[in-house]
Amino acid sequence: MSRGVRGAGAGQGAVAAVQLLVTLSVLPSVIEAQVAGVLDDCLCDIDSIDTFNTYKIFPKIKRLQERDYFRYYKVNLKRPCPFWAEDGHCSIKDCHVEPCPESKVPVGIKAGHSNKYLKVTNNTKELEDCKQANKLGAVNSTLSNQSKEAFIDWARYDDSQDHFCELDDERSPAAQYVDLLLNPERYTGYKGTSAWRVWNSIYEENCFKPRSVYRPLNPLAPGRGESFYTWLEGLCLEKRVFYKLISGLHASINLHLCANYLLEETWGKPSWGPNIKEFKRRFDPVETKGEGPRRLKNLYFLYLLELRALSKVAPYFERSIVDLYTGNAEEDADTKTLLLSIFQDTKSFPMHFDEKSMFAGDKKGAKSLKEEFRLHFKNISRIMDCVGCDKCRLWGKLQTQGLGTALKILFSEKEIQKLPENSPSKGFQLTRQEIVALLNAFGRLSTSIRELQNFKVLLQHSR
Numbered sequence: 001m002s003r004g005v006r007g008a009g010a011g012q013g014a015v016a017a018v019q020l021l022v023t024l025s026v027l028p029s030v031i032e033a034q035v036a037g038v039l040d041d042c043l044c045d046i047d048s049i050d051t052f053n054t055y056k057i058f059p060k061i062k063r064l065q066e067r068d069y070f071r072y073y074k075v076n077l078k079r080p081c082p083f084w085a086e087d088g089h090c091s092i093k094d095c096h097v098e099p100c101p102e103s104k105v106p107v108g109i110k111a112g113h114s115n116k117y118l119k120v121t122n123n124t125k126e127l128e129d130c131k132q133a134n135k136l137g138a139v140n141s142t143l144s145n146q147s148k149e150a151f152i153d154w155a156r157y158d159d160s161q162d163h164f165c166e167l168d169d170e171r172s173p174a175a176q177y178v179d180l181l182l183n184p185e186r187y188t189g190y191k192g193t194s195a196w197r198v199w200n201s202i203y204e205e206n207c208f209k210p211r212s213v214y215r216p217l218n219p220l221a222p223g224r225g226e227s228f229y230t231w232l233e234g235l236c237l238e239k240r241v242f243y244k245l246i247s248g249l250h251a252s253i254n255l256h257l258c259a260n261y262l263l264e265e266t267w268g269k270p271s272w273g274p275n276i277k278e279f280k281r282r283f284d285p286v287e288t289k290g291e292g293p294r295r296l297k298n299l300y301f302l303y304l305l306e307l308r309a310l311s312k313v314a315p316y317f318e319r320s321i322v323d324l325y326t327g328n329a330e331e332d333a334d335t336k337t338l339l340l341s342i343f344q345d346t347k348s349f350p351m352h353f354d355e356k357s358m359f360a361g362d363k364k365g366a367k368s369l370k371e372e373f374r375l376h377f378k379n380i381s382r383i384m385d386c387v388g389c390d391k392c393r394l395w396g397k398l399q400t401q402g403l404g405t406a407l408k409i410l411f412s413e414k415e416i417q418k419l420p421e422n423s424p425s426k427g428f429q430l431t432r433q434e435i436v437a438l439l440n441a442f443g444r445l446s447t448s449i450r451e452l453q454n455f456k457v458l459l460q461h462s463r
Contacts, residue, residue, distance in 0.1 A: 032456060034285055034290075034293035035293045035296045035297060035300075035452075039297060039300055039301055039304070040297075040301075041237060041240060041241065041244070041301070042301065042304060042351075042353045042354070043351055044304055044351035044352075044353070045351075046297070046300055048351060049300055049303060049304070049449065050449065050453065052349055053303070053446055053449045053450065054450065054453070056345045056348075057307075057342070057345060057346075057446050058446045058447070058449075058450050060338060060341060060342050060345070061342060061439070061442065061443045061446050062443065062446075062447075063338060064335070064338050064339060064342065064439060064443070065180070065181075065439070065440055065443045066181065067324075067331065067334075067335045067338070068106050068109070068326045068328070068331065068335075069109070069324040069325075069326050069332070069335050069436070070180075070335075070436055070439055070440060071179055071180050071181050072100060072105055072106070072109055072177050072178070072179060072180070072436075073177070073178050073180055073394075073398060073433070073436050073437070073440070074168070074170050074175050074176065074177050074178075074433060075168055075175065075176065075178055075394060075397055075398070076168040076169070076172055076174045076175040076176075077097060077174075077176070077390050077393055077394060077397075078174040079168070079174070079385045080385065081385050081386035082382055082385065082386075083201065083382070083383065083386060084197070084386065086386065086388065092188055092189045092190065092389070094186075094187075094188040094189060094262065094270075094391065095188045095189070095190055095388075095389035095390055095391050095392070096390060096391065097178060097183050097390040097391050097394050098178075098179075098182060098183060099176040099177065099178055100176070100177040100178055100179045100182075102177070104179070105177045106326040106327050106328065107326075107327045108325045108326040108327030108328070108332075109177075109325075109326055109327075109432070110177075111327075163378065163404065163408065164374050164377050164378060164381075164403075164404035164405070164407045164408050165377070165378060165381040165400060165401045165404030165405070166378055166381045166382045167401070167431075167433065167434075168397075168433070170433060178394060180398075180440060183391060183394060184260065185253075185256045185257075185260070185391070185395040185444070186256065186257065186259075186260030186261070186262075186272055186391075187257040187258070187260060187261045187262055187275075187278075188389050188391055188392060189262070190387075190388065190389035190391075190392050194387075194388045195387075195388070195389075195392075197386075198383060198384075198386055198387055199250065200218075201383055201386075202246060202380050202383055203215050203218075203246070204218075205379075206246075206376045206377075206379050206380050206383075207239075207242060207243050207246060207376075208235065208239040208242060208243070208376065209231075209243075210231075213227060213228055213231045214228065215228055216228055216229075216289070216291045216294075217288065217289065217291055236369075237357060237358060238358050238359060238369055238370075238373055239373075241301075241305075241358065242373060242376065242377070244298045244301045244302070245298075245301070245302050245305065245403065246380070247294075247295055247298040248295075248298035248299045248300070248301050248302030248303070249302060249399060249400070249403060250295065251283075251295040251296055251298055251299040251448075252299050252302065252399070252444060252445055252448040253395070253396070253399070254282045254283075254295075255279075255299070255448040255451050255452060255455075256395075256444065256447070256448060256451070257278070258274065258275055258278045258279040258282060258451075258455070259273075259274050259451040259454070259455070260272050260273070260274075261273065261274065261275035261278055263275065274451070274454065274455065274458060276455070276458055276459065276462060279455050279459075283295065283296060296452065299445070299448055299449070299452075300449070301353075302403070302445060303442075303445045303446070303448075303449060304352070304353040305353050305355075305406060305410070306402070306403065306406045306438075306441065306442045306445060307346055307349060307352070307353075307442070308346075308352045308353045308355060308410065309405075309406035309407075309409040309410050309438070310342070310343060310346040310406075310438075310442060311343065311346040311347045311349070311352065312409055312410060312413060312416065313343075313409045313416065313430075313438075314340075314343035314344075314346070314347060315416055315417075315419060316416060316419060316428070316430065317336070317339060317340065317343065318340060318343070319419065319420075319421050319422070320421065320422065321421070321422055321423065321424070322336075323336065324336050324339065324435075339439075355410040355411070359373075359411075370411065374407075377403075377404060377407065378404070380400060381397070381400045381401065381404060384396040384397045384400050385397075395444075398436075398437050398440055398441060399437075399440075399441045399444055401433070401434065401437035401441070402437040402438045402439075402440060402441020402442065402444075403441060405430065405434040405435075405437055405438040405441075406438060406441075406442075408434075409438075412427075412428050415427035415428035416428050
């Protein structure tokens, strides 16, 4: 190679190095500048959410997720995809989910019906009786006949009520308990056509979008999707909210994958941690043509909506009849105390999302739109059974169900207000599966916002 060519190559390399340093130096400030201020469609600023989450919510929700009641989640990962022929399950070892042996699951969680959360005497005989109580679950035998009939009606109502999600049948032989702490959400290597098809189906077929409008960064788009946000702003509030919730969920999941990335594997021992390059690929304003910061703002919007749902459902759990039962009386009492403390914090937040602005038009039109909203989201929950990676499917199902439960709460305000203090309600109820999904899904959002703060610091140090 000639000296001139070498010199030119060296010059180009120096220029590239300088460009890289400039990019790294401005990236934190660019992200902070674009992911800031007041969120659209609500009156809350991002800095307030960051502070509230860091000092109030994150430490408590992390502890709550470690409690037995919330760490064991029953799920069916073998349901077939209802929309297309499956590509086959991911063979990557990190995609595998290790089910929890029945012997490891607390006896109070295993015994009885999925609606069971009432106080019961913690003794073996009663737990054996509970296993036989198909209709009533683990209900104290001293309940009156009238109360038992109320529970039966309550169970019938649960089977017929309108859910925002397709719930797994916990009685199915294919449903298994999973210890969420032993199967954390992180980057597994699952990607490519199968993963893209899932998200493409969610966005293209379920977000109220005509096929003539392409979402940003869609590789199939003839242009760059410039008309997308013009179209989005022209939608009614409800349909804009729907898109933002899905986009926020997608952003949250991507943040988890960036924060728990397989960095290296030495002597069979994997090392997981934050991957700055992957974070930039998914969220950097330059690399995503401005789309990354929009996605992160939608994460904050989703956080606000689920925060609002928790504040609204607090009266349900504050009743003396409700006990997060695992069979360990002392731990159960501590778990409920911690949960109620989190609810108190959610109620203290001063800038909640106002769900009353949704479905507020004429009654007939509002009812029709609400049903369309519900069915679109329910369809997305079914798409989660098309995810080829078991670990991704587990966390996709849980977080989708958690969001669906939050929506159910927000649109059941009247029923929640009428809850009786000392008897079950036929107007509103949550299964244990919904409760576990709701709090873990919100925990994931809280973690995402915390991880975003960590990435900002890492980017600052990498200048």
